[in-house]
Amino acid sequence: MTAFAFERNTVLVASAGTGKTHTLVGVLVHVLLGEHADGEPVSPARVVATTFSRKAAHEIRERLRSELTRLVGEPESSLYFSAIADTRRALGRPPPSPSEISKKARRASARVSDVTIGTLHGFCLGLLRSFGVEAGLPYGVEVADEAEVRARDASAIVRAVERFAADGHADFVRELVGRSSGLDGLVTRLRQHFEATSELGIRAGSLVTSDDDRRLVERRFDDLHRRVHAVASLPRYEQAAGAFLSAINAKNDVPFEVVEAALVALAKVKRASNGPPADVALQELIETLPKVSDSKATRLLRLFATYELRETFGPRQDALRGLLVACEEELSAERERAPGLGFGEVLGRVARLLASRDDVAREVGKRFDVLLVDEFQDTSAIQKRIVELVWAEPSAHGLVPAVGLRDVRPKGLFVVGDRKQSIYGFRGADVSVFAELCIGLAGERAREKLRVPGGLVYAPEPPRASFFPLRTNRRSRPEILAFVNAFSARAFVPQEATPELFDIEYSAEVEDLEAPEGAATEPARERVVWVKPPFRQRTGKKPTVTTRRDEARAITRIVMELVSGARAANLGAGRAATYKDCAVLALTNEMLDEMAYALAEADVPYVLAGKSFYKAREVLDTAALLSLLVDPSDRLAALTVLRGPFAAVSDATLLALSEEGRGLLPISPSMFEGPRAHLAVDEAELARVREVVEVVERLSPLLSRVGPGPALRAACEALRLEEVLAALPRGRARVANVRKTLALADAETRAEDFVRRIVSRGQGTDDEGEASTFSDEDDAVRLLTVHASKGLDFPIVFFPQCGAIVNDASRTGPFAVDLSGGGEPRLGMRIAHPSGIVIESPTMERARLVAVRRERAERRRLLYVALTRASHMMFLVGQRRAKESGEVSKSAETALATVLAAMESSEATRALFGVVELSEVVPPEPREKTASGPAAAHEPSALERRIVPSFRVLPIAPTSLQDFHVCPRRFELVHLLGLPEHVTARPGAHAASGPLEEATGAEKTTVSAAADEGTRMHKVLERLSADALGRLSPEATSEAVAEGLTREGYPEDHPRHEVLRKRITRFATGPWLREVMSRGAEARRELSFAVEVPIGEDRRVLLRGAMDLVVVAGDEVHVVDYKRARGPGLEPYAFQLELYVLAARTLFPSARRVRAGVAFLGGDPETPLWLPDVDHEVSERRVRDAATGLSEARATGRFPRASRAVCDAIHCGFVGRCYPKAREHADE
Template identity: 25%
Template sequence: MLRPTEDQWKAITALRSDVVVTAGAGSGKTWVLTERYAAMLNGRPTLPPPEDTDAPIPTGAPCRPGEIIAITFTEAAAADMRRKIRARLRQLIEAGETRLLPYEEELETAPISTIHSYCAALIRRYPFEAGVDPDFVVLDEPEARRILRESAQEAILEALKEEEPAIRTALLVYGETGAMDLVLQLGTTWREEDRTGAEVWAVSRESLAREAKRWLQVREALLDAGRRMVEDGQKVSSTTKAYEKIMKFAASWPEMEEALASWDGRVTEDWEERLRRLDKEMWSGNAPKVLGDAVAEWKAAVKAAAEAVQAADLPEVTEGLCRLWDRVARRYEEKKAGHRALDYTDLQLRAVRLLEDSEVRRHWIASLRYVMVDEFQDTNRLQARLVGLLLDGGARLFVVGDGKQSIYRFRGADVSVFVETRQQVQEKGGVAVSLRHNFRSQGPILDFVNRVLGPVMGESANRENAAPQSSTIEYEPLVPTREKMGGSVEIVHIDSEGLAGRLVEATEAARWIRRFVQSGGTVGDESGPRPARYGDVAMLLAVSTHLPVYELALQEAGVPYRIAGSRNFFRRQEVRDLIQVLRWVYDPGDEVAMIGALRSPLFGMSDDGLTIIALAAGRGKESGLLAFSADPLGWVDGSHKLPLSPWDRRAAEDAARQVAKWRRRAAWESAGALVERIVDETGIVPTLLQTSGGRQKAENVRRFIEMAYEREAEGRVSLSAFLSWIQWQIEDDTDEEEAQVVDGADAVTVMTVHQSKGLEFPVVVLPDLARPFRSRREMWCMDEDGALAVKWPGVGEYAGFGWYERVREGEARKDREEEMRKFYVALTRARDHLALFGTRKLPSKKKDPLTVDQARSWFDWLICSLAQGDLSGAEELVGHAGEGVIWTRVIAPDGAAGFIDAARPQPKNRGVSEDRPGEGPEVIESFDSGAQMAEGQAKGEAARLIHHILTLGNAEGGWDREDFVITPGGGPLGRPEMATVSASRLLEYDICPRRYYYHWALRLPALDQAFETASGDGVPGEQEIPDPEMGGDQGPAEIEGVGWSPLLRGTVVHRVCERWTGAEPILDRLDQVLEEFRLMGPLGRRAREEVREELLRYADGELSKRLNRAQRVWSEWPFYLRLQGAERVWDLHGQVDKIFVADGRTVVVDFKTNRTAPDGVGALVDHYRFQVQLYAWAVGRNLAPVDEAYLYFTDPGVLAPVPVDPENVREALERVDARLNHLSREWRIEAYPFTEDLSMCRVCPYRAICPGFARGSAGG
């Protein structure tokens, strides 16, 4: 029989004490829980003691299953616990313990459940005392969020109507939507803490009062420092350079002193600027020796002042947010009562309140002997309070957890609850046990984990080298116990950065898996070593952002895989197709839904067919598509003259008949029945099964049918109600999991680290090691006393501005500590082999060693542990990373050419290495020939290459490979998404036809890696399409590994100018935009400084003054119009930056962020003129005739007029028509020449692959 370790034995047998077990990864926690439960039933252990142990076997009084409460945190875990206890009982009974026989049946009703199920059972037992309907229902999380948001909307309207000053101020500061989102975040947290807004405000008011007193001390220190500057300045020799500066300071000091003495610490734009200037102007270099101490004191005082000042309305806004939440909470309670419903937080709150009633508590816990809680590191304080009340009658506590595996802080888990419980149990004479023996992983893996995470997490034996503020969880080294069967750790370092490095990393990881399996790599099981299968491998992702990149790499490597619990259900193409069909059935006027449905595999119409139908005239002024949608059967009868292909004609007729029938059915048929009918009658499931990943797609379709029927069970039976529910799920970004395909397929499992918790795999592949940490930068945080500190939108030049930033420092530390724990979880999932992949460009020069606290990624922590923090010395780890660790360095190709080369399949055993340079620009130019592209093989190769690149660039976009197939016989307008043409797209053609071809015919993303966010993630999107105005040779220098670039600078400036209304300082709007792009900390300050003067110039300019006087202003105004050309009708769309009406005149403004001198504006106006004229035409068609139009160039601050008289607008439209005719006919690359303006080449995102750029470079 299996014998326990001494620590396991202690945990199992301490029946007369409270016990807290710290169960390290792979330490047999579940087995200990099962044996402990059996021991409690039996009154003594049911297994022999550890070997070589002579101590007597502890005993206690036997108990029944109904006298034990066992709580875990998922239904699956509760079911698994019950199953294992049942199996253990059966073993004991069969071994002769017949007195346990009655417990088998009792076990089925014993309280082994999640905490929410347990609370629900308690409330149903005492509904009257709990104040609820006995037949209450439990709201699922999406439905609860929907009702809560409705409550917030109503509460805001109510507060505005009643004109409550504090709430109104909060709404003015954050905006209605911003305030609502903020209050919902706050309230959700406060409810779980059982606090009201009024209670939070009472504490916050005291904290704000303390901050006001603190300001008085800071101000006095600032005054003293200034006086000392003046006094010591008199000692400065008049012959020194410093004399003039100190005399200037002394002359201005009396006025400054008077102003400072009366300053109440409320921040204004003027004082922010003054503090910034005082800080920066006082000797950026070394001060004179005689002034050294005074200057240091002054700078420290200025910094302290910057950290102490507060926004003028901070108390009122804080009060307003608290009051607004209380209004929301009242509305929410009323709505839930109307539905006879409780949410998950209600279950816990009402259960706690019931148990706080001494009479209820006495009856409920009367027979309770033991309380067991699993995964205790993931509890919060409300749950700990519940457990504490259950112990009031003398029951013994047994909790199991591991602070090193607490990774659910974003869900409210508080690891300090586990730490404090352990301390309390020990202080009261209880037992604290640490299970350190690991039964899962091979020795080399555990040695590596201990070596890396010991210093990082603050191993007690190495505390002097650990982070000074590391986790409150001390690292305890794991002890290997498995028989040695090899085991390995391999680290693959891709020495690169950006998109190219990420693609190479994914490719290397996929090839490693294939090579390991195909070359006979072995794993161990109970029978000994055996050859590895793909099903033994798990690829763990820290975040799912770049999942498509790894999917594509696995596909290209020929590695089968399955995605575990992907939460992108509503973004899957097969689900989107069904939703589009339903929307079209419901609304004949939904042209977008109709196009999506017709193009989907359900009908399979080609883009040419759609174009032919769209150009066919309807009976009125509607397009042929609308005519088709409104009367599909009538359309079919009259469609015989249209030049449709046989395939498209059949698709159109099939769609017409089917949709007409489904519309009739929708009048009386439930949504579930209708969805099932559509799936059956289109035969979509067999079609999907023939495609890549067909099993998953088919299961997702079946899951969608189930969801429709589930809504029917809740009363939502109509198509309209079902579509409304779907729209809510999409807008709420509901985490609906994809259907799970469960079969015996031999495939790699791809999942997130969070999903892997509690699991183990023979082989673990962990990519994306260099993913930069993302701080949970919320707009609020709570201090240690429970007071609310809110981030004031846009205020603050300094990183440590105000009370919020000081409170936030603690939150940032907790975020970093959770990253440590997440890394631990990821590493300890591996049984036999662990392979890690990270992309990090090594510095060319030696720098100061990284510390644990300075690290920005898991890769940095590897460097801290394995290379003493020396990034530049990482290459020395190749072959010398320590016993049992293989460190491989891969030199990724530089630039776009190498990036494209990396996308090509490589011959077997041919890896990317230092001696394999990229193949150069000819990789793309090999597709220049129109004849080649017309050939199927060349077309397939071009399409494959483009898919590879575009999937990488659109990792968050949800594109499928089918979306990017190049269709011969039509120009770049013949793309799937080109039902309409954007004005900015036409501008790109005017700038350079060849660039247009790369962008829109080959669909290449920007290959200059210009648009990388601070988190290291590429952010694609139409507003961020590379534009020549968003580049320049004089952009700011890049901060190592971070993405502040000329393109991003232009995007930020553009967005601020578009969205700034004049109601707040423009720098406030800037800070909001920087927050959107996650540009914070040093990078955010750098970005702010870079664009500050540019934006202040705009705010002070004549254009802004006119906007402030305007009677009406539109920002980011979208349009969609039809243009009748000489040969055909064109659908155009675009977005106008600003439209305003002032003094009876309608004005259009388009912002341009080009880096240019004022004398260079004229040439740029020539480039952009027709775009603004097109905007003027669109505004005239939709709003009012345009009287004036301008291009505003933000860099020089120049407002350039554009003529918009009828003759100029007519010429612009003719130019558009000619361009579109060309684009609709020509698909040969030769028909798209290079620009003659070589200055545009320097900022082109395709310059690395374009012969035109090489031509310009060669020409000087």
């Protein structure tokens, strides 16, 4: 039976490149068309599909719409037509006919927008909005910015810590702060603790602090005492053992230094090869002590220090629990007061709501017949809990909160994931959750197939789900697949005897990747190459790994060889590689910086992605300049500005501008006066410092009046920041990042908040890509982290840092929670001994070891993701020196080079990859220097060269094409840079049209807030019953609208409820709608379409979108677009309406007349304002012109502004950016 039959709940294990998205879309197609086991179409409104990211959700949504459109027009052209035939055959049903499938697809396509496709967070947010009253959020739900949530939580934690210290725990708090490298470090660790424990549902008061730690330390030390006593008579041990026993047995306190000397002497005694049993027993004990260090003396000293402080573990851990309880209470109070919810809070609220209100859980479950959950390996315990509660049998809801996997419904749940690709542990994802769900649904068969030891997880009997593996990889060539399979078999081996769900044991039966039939007919080629740069000799120490600089330069040289044709790229048809064929996947952002430098050295074009925008050096420099305008005495900001591109001063100049005991002087003219004048300082540098001082003195007093955006822009222009950055490597990207920062600053009112947000996001895990300077068509090497490459593939992949390892050093901070063994959560701590030795309680030791083991396991999964991105070739760059003894530590096993070395030494795997050993690595010559002929000397640089791409298919939404048609500059700011749009309405101004909120006076409104309200109004109109459109009485319609607004987060007591209810009701009961519906018209809402407009012989525009309301009345078709604005002007929407007319004519080819108009819900919505009839050929020509213009603008980076009259007509929120004087008038 195929997975598409979907006879019951299904678990799909989809390895890399095996068509997971294709399968998900196929399941949706089958259930919407009724081609699954039940045989009846599922209502689109009763289908939910969730995935890990909004981008992935968008891809699933668009592919579903595209396939349904294909099945309507040419069913047999869709891959899913043959899949439907296979499913029918498996179910014993007759084969489908094209006309039958087309009819079914047409019905499904009409309501495809009703399918809920998004992230699990988005789904939960929708539940909170629907059940706001029950969730304790009667006035609606707002999602707060994550940086604001972090700052808010940090403030609450600081308050709790300060109160706890004042309540008699000052010394304890001071110690914690010291162990955390400062108060900020402690606050960060506490915040991380609550993020992790909230996902697991662990409350601070439930943490266990027992006396077991003391007893365990005493047993260890007593064991050491006995074994030392046993060797004391041996000549080799006599002196050291005697000194230790004398010190320990002394009745008076012995100085620690005495015991230390004895233990160091004891550690120096080497183990005899054939020593007596007592000797062997002592050495074995020393080997079993916690190996924070390889030194035997350090292990012994740490044990003794721990023994001395054993009595303090209990009281200190009790105090720590008290601090955690205090912080938790303050956080809860702060979150109740705060206006917005963080992402984690959204999940927590939903889980608590469903667990505490069985009536709500039952109601939610009744709404849906199909739930698809993608990327389940990247979910957490609380997300699994939400799935359990949503999909529980109706009869099980009375058992809340005991509902679990044993209580899920027998069918309708489809879960997809791959445990080998779980790489987001730092975001709270837990790969164990996927194993629990797989086995908890599919039972023993899944456990055996995944080679999970018995007893670790619940397995139902009989199973409550089918289990399917996807193994056919259509991404990579067979030689790469063979290598990946061999790597996986060697790397995914449990590292400890104690099994853990997060430590994968590879199962070739269900996880080996297979090439599709016919793929192996090509001649075998060398597609995987291990490149070994030489080790750089360092003074006094042999290097362990190759350097990042050498690896980057080696990669650069190979890229140039591939592009020039000097090295075979194996891309087929003998073609050489292009730069855009090549991608470098790095483990760290530091490696990306090295790669960017090496490519810039050789003038090789590249695009840097995946690195956080807020961590970019130029963004942080710009924020430091703004911080200096806020406070000229801010020494850290001054140091950043003076050392950065604004002044670029040397250490000598900084020293001249500093005072002993005070450091760098505040930025002011007085810093050039006094005894520092005699120091020899570069006059050019002093001149640049004076420029900074002059700018700060001039603009700092104006900051509160003009706002952070204008002040920062003026400062950057005065200090010529863009000119400096443009001359640096990656100059275009740096300048784009600064401009984006300035645009973000324009939307702010308080400079302090903006700086705090930039710094906070730079320290967090935000993954906002840098401002784009290359389109997908640009010929440039792709640079990104492995994490950012998830879901992508490239013809040629380079993976540097093959020698990098996961260190044993703990990242758990001063305390941790031990969850090993499945018992109660136990609290462990680190403590500083008076000697300076940092010790751990046994609980802390266990937690640290589990954390390190988890990190090692995740590194192996990260390597798997990196190795499965290449389609044609892969270069693995870097090596690690093996120990002379041949011993391989568990840390070294996390290095890809260690696995490669083992594979190289094995006859079974040696032939799977080639090896290139480099004797030296030198910087490659820049491209223009390697060219031949006189013209080569004048070849333009990568920054000057622009290639205009020639598209074949340009898919775009009508609203986006409309925005470009009206104003290319606004299109760039909104759709490409994603900048927030604000509008300040001048007194007496009226929003004639446009997407913005109408405002009065000097009220400033964010467009996103108005758009959110407009979206909810659309949802209400979309979900009204068919009778409520022009057929019910005004009273009944008003009641239905009120119910819809309540579901969308606008209950009756909401200040906007009454206004919105009246607006929607006026339209739904207006004379036009009543008249046309009285003629038996059919109303279709959110009608999807995909229309192709040809441009020449080989190019076309694919318009994809949905129309708000389509009314079919006989041979007439009326298209209505809802606008929240007052109107009444149609001009800003004319082009969009023309596109809707094109789409409607395609969907209804027999219609005599098609017209489109706008219902201005904020003005007079009773009768739409109709667009005059437009010639079909004229509309198509306008589409072609707009699409061609958009393509050229993306290629050249030139997005010209519209005239000021157009800005005023659409009430554009960026008018002050394009026409600076407009901002001055708006502020008057």
